[in-house]
Amino acid sequence: MYYVAKVNSDQCADYKCTTCTLYCPEANTLMFDTVNNTSWVDEDRCKGCALCVYVCTDMLDRNCITMVMSGQEG
Amino acid sequence: MSLKYITPAERFKRYLPKDYVELVDFGPFGKTQDEAGPGNMGQFKELVEEHPMCSGCWMAYYIRLIFASLPCPEETVTLGTAGCGRLAISQAAVPFIYGNYGDQNAMASGLTRAFRLRFPDKQKDVITIAGDGGTMDIGFSMTMHSWIRGEKFTTIMLDNEVYGNTGGQSSGMSPKGAVLKMAPMGKDFEKMPATKLAQAAGCVYTVRMSPTNIKKAAKIIRRAIFVAREVGPTFIQAYTSCNIEYSIPTEEVFQDAKDQEKDRFQFEEYMTDEAKEVIERVEAEEKAASKSRKAAKKAAAAEAV
Numbered sequence: 001m002y003y004v005a006k007v008n009s010d011q012c013a014d015y016k017c018t019t020c021t022l023y024c025p026e027a028n029t030l031m032f033d034t035v036n037n038t039s040w041v042d043e044d045r046c047k048g049c050a051l052c053v054y055v056c057t058d059m060l061d062r063n064c065i066t067m068v069m070s071g072q073e074g
Numbered sequence: 075m076s077l078k079y080i081t082p083a084e085r086f087k088r089y090l091p092k093d094y095v096e097l098v099d100f101g102p103f104g105k106t107q108d109e110a111g112p113g114n115m116g117q118f119k120e121l122v123e124e125h126p127m128c129s130g131c132w133m134a135y136y137i138r139l140i141f142a143s144l145p146c147p148e149e150t151v152t153l154g155t156a157g158c159g160r161l162a163i164s165q166a167a168v169p170f171i172y173g174n175y176g177d178q179n180a181m182a183s184g185l186t187r188a189f190r191l192r193f194p195d196k197q198k199d200v201i202t203i204a205g206d207g208g209t210m211d212i213g214f215s216m217t218m219h220s221w222i223r224g225e226k227f228t229t230i231m232l233d234n235e236v237y238g239n240t241g242g243q244s245s246g247m248s249p250k251g252a253v254l255k256m257a258p259m260g261k262d263f264e265k266m267p268a269t270k271l272a273q274a275a276g277c278v279y280t281v282r283m284s285p286t287n288i289k290k291a292a293k294i295i296r297r298a299i300f301v302a303r304e305v306g307p308t309f310i311q312a313y314t315s316c317n318i319e320y321s322i323p324t325e326e327v328f329q330d331a332k333d334q335e336k337d338r339f340q341f342e343e344y345m346t347d348e349a350k351e352v353i354e355r356v357e358a359e360e361k362a363a364s365k366s367r368k369a370a371k372k373a374a375a376a377e378a379v
Contacts, residue, residue: 021116022288023328025135027123032116039116049130049324058329 003048003067005030005041012038012064019060020052043070076196077104077148093123097167103148108364112142112292121147125162130324132331133232133314136285137162140203140230143292144168145299150199151185153178155213157205158239158316159232176213178202179220179229186227199299200227206247207237210266214246221275221307228302229277229309230295231268233339234316242319249338254319269342272309278349279305282342284313284335286328294343300356301349308349313339 007020013036020039024030029045030052032038039052048067056065080103087095097103100119102110110118121141127134137159144150147168154160155173164170173181182202189198202209209217209231217229235252237243242255246266253260269280279301285291291312298308313334315322322330335341345353 018114018116022112023135024116025127025131025138025327027115027120027138027141030116032114034117045124047129049327051130051325051328054325054328 002070003050004043004046004070005048005050005052005065006068007039007041008064008066009036009038009040011062015062015064017060017062020055020065023055024052025049039064080148097121101167102142102144106364106367107143107145107292107296107360108367110142112139112288115139115142115288121166121168122162123165123167125165127158127162128318130317130327131158131314132285132317132327133158133234134162136232136291136312136314137166137203139285139288139291140201140295141166141168143295144199145296146197146199149197150201151189153182153185153200153202153204155204155208157208157232158234159203159205159314161239163203173204173213176204176208176211177216178204178208179213179225180216182227182229183220183223183225186225197303199303201230201299202227203230203232205238206231206233206235206268207245210268210271211246218271218275221272221277221309224276224306226302226304226306227308228298229272229307230298231309231311232314233268233311234314234319235265236316236319238316238319265338268311269309269344272307273344275307277307277309278346279308279353280311280342280344281309282311282339284331284339284341286331286335297353297357301345301352304352305346305348311339 018032021030021032029042053065057063096119122138151169153171154163155176155178182200186200233247235248237245244254244257244261248261249265251260269282272280281294298310302308315330317327
């Protein structure tokens with residue numbers, strides 16, 4: 001069991017924003033879906049550093065990303 | 075390598091690993107920075123694959139940025155040495171050569187010369203990416219001499235101010251007074267002035283920075299590569315914190331990089347007149363090319379309507 005980032009897609013789609021995908025230390029992990037206009041996390045690759053939470057919450061005050069236990073919904 | 079060798083035959087594609095095919099189809103090979111560059115990371119398949127670097131590592135982030143900023147990844151070779159950085163650099167889809175005991179700059183000298191002889195019609199980029207130990211402590215003599223000889227390649231120092239993957243010994247780049255796991259009394263001499271040494275040794279373009287602004291960091295990396303192609307040795311000293319040895323909570327790593335930008339890693343760019351000329355020329359060319367591409371795109375869209 002370990003923490004991974006989870007994006008609230010509905011909330012994220014309201015902003016035209018890709019900032020979190022630019023600041024993830026891992027490549028090909030926090031991706032941007034250009035069709036639905038939202039970020040999404042490849043859970044198998046996420047190391048749970050919560051830098052994206054810092055970017056989304058502390059820097060931008062948008063609160064779209066939370067840390068959850070891997071494999072659990074919600 | 076070249077683009078021709080990377081691209082598989084269409085019929086052969088289904089037998090190849092999925093990651094490889096994705097890299098060819100959606101990766102940055104043969105694309106411009108507008109299509110697959112640092113500005114749209116997360117929207118294309120990046121060169122760096124999964125690697126064993128720590129969670130929230132700012133060095134891993136900077137390496138990701140380096141590979142996204144490469145002007146021509148299919149014609150690039152990277153070199154590195156022992157240290158954390160090579161764990162990620164070696165996992166990228168760019169040929170990587172591992173140098174023992176800090177000899178990456180010596181090897182890069184030979185490689186650059188060999189490329190110029192073997193491919194006189196092509197522009198091959200050689201980049202050494204090593205930690206502060208590999209560049210300024212263990213590989214110091216080889217780094218300095220490659221600069222003194224004026225070898226035309228880029229040296230990037232990932233400065234985390236500590237020997238990160240051997241348990242936290244102080245390095246020449248650790249700040250004075252730094253208390254580390256293997257230096258409990260605190261380091262008792264000053265941090266080495268890396269950019270000044272580089273300038274004294276003949277680097278034509280040196281930068282000290284903390285990579286917090288993506289556009290700026292990418293521009294610096296590209297400038298260093300372009301200048302190295304034509305003028306001489308270039309050097310980037312980038313702050314890539316070690317959140318394990320300096321006990322920085324992972325979610326505060328970015329804030330720490332921003333704090334350091336105002337402290338030990340204030341932005342400092344040095345270039346000779348020759349280097350400046352190259353930079354101005356290349357950036358003007360890039361701007362013009364990007365403008366014409368946008369105009370062509372607009373014209374095509376108008377035609378479609």
